[in-house]
Amino acid sequence: MTPEESDALVHDPQGGMPRLIEIMRRLRDPDTGCPWDIEQDFASIAPYTIEEAYEVADAIEREAWGELEGELGDLLLQTVYHSQMGSEAGLFDFHSVANAIADKMVARHPHVFGDESRDKSAEQQTRDWEAIKATERARKAAHGVLDDVALALPALTRAVKLQKRAARVGFDWPEIGQVVEKIVEEAHELAEAREKMTETEVFEEFGDMLFVMANLARHLGIEPEDALRSANAKFTRRFIAVEAELRAKGKRPEDSDLAEMDALWDKVKAAEKAV
Template sequence: MQPSRDISRLLEIMAALRNPDGGCPWDLAQDYMSIRNYTIEEAYEVADAIERQDFDDLRDELGDLLLQPVFHAQMATEDGRFDFGDVVQAITEKLIRRHPHVFGEQAARDAGGAKARWDDVKEDERKAKASKRDGEASVLDDVPMVLPSLARAEKLTKRAAKVGFDWPDVPAVLAKVTEELDELQAAATNRQRHEEMGDLLFAVANLARHLHIDPEAALRDANAKFTRRFHYVEDRAKADGVAMADAGLERLDGYWNEIRAADKAS
């Protein structure tokens, strides 16, 4: 078996790995549920390579991500459900259907018009799915449960806003965030604090949407900033010959303020 630029070779390799006669024991032991988290992780690693602008890494991570649908499709082929060709057929049909201004007779004069047509087609698709399950279509349909909670909260509020269920402006959302913070402070039990913390985070995600900020990306950047600054604190303590556990909060906070000041000056 030799490497190739052809997708058919990847399909052949995956089939060989899953072959009960001489395949890989680990690959043979997997099922849809056992590899679903790998699918999510690979998507995050692609996003990480993009943020770092590391295009060699991006090429490799896209390959790792591509393996996931190939893996799932191979298992589905074995189960007689569908194969990789069906996956390609489905996405090509969807792209053509959602771009009538490109592949049909409709016209879209700008990106906004194209997005509006995309949303209209998606709404039709949601209604079609609802009819299959004998239910009413909801604007919240198709918001994946497996999204990170902060990202899902932002997406849920965005969907609700499309039908007018939304705060009128940023000050109104800020007031809601303050209200939720007050309720968290007033909570008397762990159960109440749990609920109020969720409400506060949901309100913050909604505020981020109103400010045109991706809350998941903002928190990811904050995590990266905290990590970088904390590494500085560790390095400063080491340079002073002080163990972190023995340094005391005042000293550690002094190190932290050094890197904060340096960041603001840069």
């Protein structure tokens, strides 16, 4: 592509993916690109990739449809960024990335793109999907049951994925009641740890309890990250309402005490439930 053709594409408002790919190539050009972009590598960009994925999820959760287009664009830019760095290193490029995911989707949906029947339940489809993924892992020589569960996942999400993998080979409690009993056991151990154990041991016991809580969420069919985000939103909403109640009295939280704020919290909670 000549410099003139590159400029024309970069400034073409209808240039689509070729435009975005060319913009990133220009940003990373070692002679004429952006100094900050040139300095980046996979590791330094990875945190931005994670952040952008969360911002997409946040826009969806808030139903901020006017923002979603921009957030998806920000996330797409991350794929283009990593693809450009891959191209520079001779590893892969955007087109090979796109082809790889397309190949994977076709292979994992033989009931749509192949000759398998579409007459199957969602549960059967999930089992088939997991079987195909297991075959793919075997081809990659991933021999351990827990191999390739990404380390960078949010801890609760990774806990559920680890537990799902273990459950496939029968390492799982068959009844929810057994999980609840384990939570009670871990809670007692944590209470004892607080009184008798070192800070490191308390840390470990707390982690064990969270891990079992994630297991309970899995047995209940709940995504723990979603449940915790919902609880965070509820706490934020109610605390803001408590602050509003205090402002109506000419006070701030720091001018109040626990008893007063607790009473206001109960009032806000009751008002929410009455709606």
